[in-house]
Amino acid sequence: MPVFQLTPVEDMRWHADWTSSEHEGECFVVAEDEEHARQLAAKRFRAPLLPPYVEDPWTQRSLVTARLKHDATPPGFPIGMVLPLLEMRWAD
Numbered sequence: 001m002p003v004f005q006l007t008p009v010e011d012m013r014w015h016a017d018w019t020s021s022e023h024e025g026e027c028f029v030v031a032e033d034e035e036h037a038r039q040l041a042a043k044r045f046r047a048p049l050l051p052p053y054v055e056d057p058w059t060q061r062s063l064v065t066a067r068l069k070h071d072a073t074p075p076g077f078p079i080g081m082v083l084p085l086l087e088m089r090w091a092d
Helices: 016-020 034-045
Strands: 003-008 027-030 064-070 082-084
Touching: 003 034, 027 034, 034 064, 034 082
Parallel strands: none
Antiparallel strands: 003 027, 003 064, 027 082
C-alpha cells in the first residue's frame, strides 16, 4: 500500500471547517489511494462535537494537499494507519 502525506494549506488555516478537526498539522496515511487517505484522516481527527454547518477539512482539496510519499508500505505500517506529525514551536 502507498503512503500519502497530507498537509494543511497554510493560507487556509483560518477556515471555519478546521473546527471539525482535532489535528491541524501534517500527517502520513497508509491507504489505497488519495481519496481513501483523506477519508481515513477525516475519521481519525474528527472532533467529537461538530456544528451542523461544518465540513471536514481533510476531504477538501482547497484546505489540504495530498502527495504520494512512498509507493510501498514500510514494514510495520498497516493499511489504515494515520500518523500525525507534531507541530514544533520554538521559543525566542
